Amino acid sequence: MGLWTVVLAVLVLAAVVLGPTAAQAHPSSFADVSTSADAHDAIEYLSKAGVVSGYADGSFKPATLLNRGQATKMLVKQKGLTVASTVVYAFSDVESVYGTYVEAAAAKGWIAGYPDGSFRTYDPLQRQHMAVIMVRCLGWEAQAQSLTQSQIDAGLKGIADVAQITPGARPYVALALSKGLFQGGADGRFSPTAAITRAQFALVAYRAELLGLAVVQGVRVGTDHPDKTRVVLDLSAEPGAISTDSENLGYLNVDVAGSVVEGGGIDKQVGSGEVAKLTVRQLTYRPQKVRVTLDLERFSRWEVTTLAPSDGKGYRVVIDIFKRAEGPPGEGPPLVALDPGHGGSDTGAVGVTGVFEKDINLAMALRVDVHLRAAGVRTLFTRSDDSTVTLKQRTDLANGAKASIFVSVHNNAAGSDSHGTETFYWGTADGDYSPEGRRLAEAIQRRLVDTLDSTDRGPAHTG
Numbered sequence: 001m002g003l004w005t006v007v008l009a010v011l012v013l014a015a016v017v018l019g020p021t022a023a024q025a026h027p028s029s030f031a032d033v034s035t036s037a038d039a040h041d042a043i044e045y046l047s048k049a050g051v052v053s054g055y056a057d058g059s060f061k062p063a064t065l066l067n068r069g070q071a072t073k074m075l076v077k078q079k080g081l082t083v084a085s086t087v088v089y090a091f092s093d094v095e096s097v098y099g100t101y102v103e104a105a106a107a108k109g110w111i112a113g114y115p116d117g118s119f120r121t122y123d124p125l126q127r128q129h130m131a132v133i134m135v136r137c138l139g140w141e142a143q144a145q146s147l148t149q150s151q152i153d154a155g156l157k158g159i160a161d162v163a164q165i166t167p168g169a170r171p172y173v174a175l176a177l178s179k180g181l182f183q184g185g186a187d188g189r190f191s192p193t194a195a196i197t198r199a200q201f202a203l204v205a206y207r208a209e210l211l212g213l214a215v216v217q218g219v220r221v222g223t224d225h226p227d228k229t230r231v232v233l234d235l236s237a238e239p240g241a242i243s244t245d246s247e248n249l250g251y252l253n254v255d256v257a258g259s260v261v262e263g264g265g266i267d268k269q270v271g272s273g274e275v276a277k278l279t280v281r282q283l284t285y286r287p288q289k290v291r292v293t294l295d296l297e298r299f300s301r302w303e304v305t306t307l308a309p310s311d312g313k314g315y316r317v318v319i320d321i322f323k324r325a326e327g328p329p330g331e332g333p334p335l336v337a338l339d340p341g342h343g344g345s346d347t348g349a350v351g352v353t354g355v356f357e358k359d360i361n362l363a364m365a366l367r368v369d370v371h372l373r374a375a376g377v378r379t380l381f382t383r384s385d386d387s388t389v390t391l392k393q394r395t396d397l398a399n400g401a402k403a404s405i406f407v408s409v410h411n412n413a414a415g416s417d418s419h420g421t422e423t424f425y426w427g428t429a430d431g432d433y434s435p436e437g438r439r440l441a442e443a444i445q446r447r448l449v450d451t452l453d454s455t456d457r458g459p460a461h462t463g
Ligand SMILES: [Zn+2]
Pocket: 341, 342, 348, 349, 357, 410, 411, 412
């Protein structure tokens, strides 16, 4: 009965601490791009993807104007276009710094030069030209060209300086605005002939990047299911392949291909019986892959499914962590007291390499703990760091918590004649001993000798 009370108290507490979602701020990689800047996330993302880079002094120079050569190079990198090593220059004035990128983009039909055959690499890139290039490199040129005049007018509605947009660029600007690649300024102007800044370019290129990917829109946790904790990742589009990794049973990684999480990702305290907390992070930028990591508590199995839009909800990745069945009424899961021997000022034995026994004992106990918790067993440490704990404190702690088993971990180094593995169980010299303790000691001893391939000194009682 006492054990059940403890377990229920933990579950009730867990429901209360179910915390809010915390979006992580991406720390700034560049001294002159503050975390509150409009283009901050775009610049961070694109720099990690290798599309844009800063200057040697650690700055990004967000307000610096971008020239046509620089913009072309960035787009070629963003799209992962192969740059030929030998080139036949398409433009009369092409030069060595950006020439290969300009040629690669021209071969794709993204960029075109001027009627005189020049490209004018070092001219600033006008915002209207950026719109044309982005529409082409996203494969929307046919769509732009098929727009009717009334559709173009509708797309440009509300743009105060629409008359300044070159007639040939208008369908492209209209499409780019309607797709959300650009936003008109607060004054309602598009400023078509103004040069684009590095920060503005990053924003447009980032919006274009997200259009083709499954963007994480949020993560929801359901802890009211009777048999499981359910984690739902809401996505803007269909994700790519899902892979999972749970080699170490203390966590579960779910990797979602073709996916992006904005900013620095998401942290969420879950606090259910099955999941302690979760994080959502951009794992790789090329290819774009998001990793959801669940910190697992006590569970039986997990299941990951992808759902198509239904019931007013969009694409989702659903991760179910099923509860482990409790024992018969009146019994909870067993509580194992793990007792790493020595600690603090008491180093225990010292190995030939100078390693302290206290550190080996703790490392072993921490590893055992992961497996015990994954198997549904509760654990308690007499020490979980390098502190000095007396024998009485250790046994008081375990007895106070009514531990079912007390496992003391030692790695002894005695004389050369006493090498090998020993497992002790409670007993006295006159033959009084704990039969359960003896069975456990025998089982542990067999597994240890098998695993370590060491000399079997047999189980021995403590008396
Ligand atoms: Zn020892």
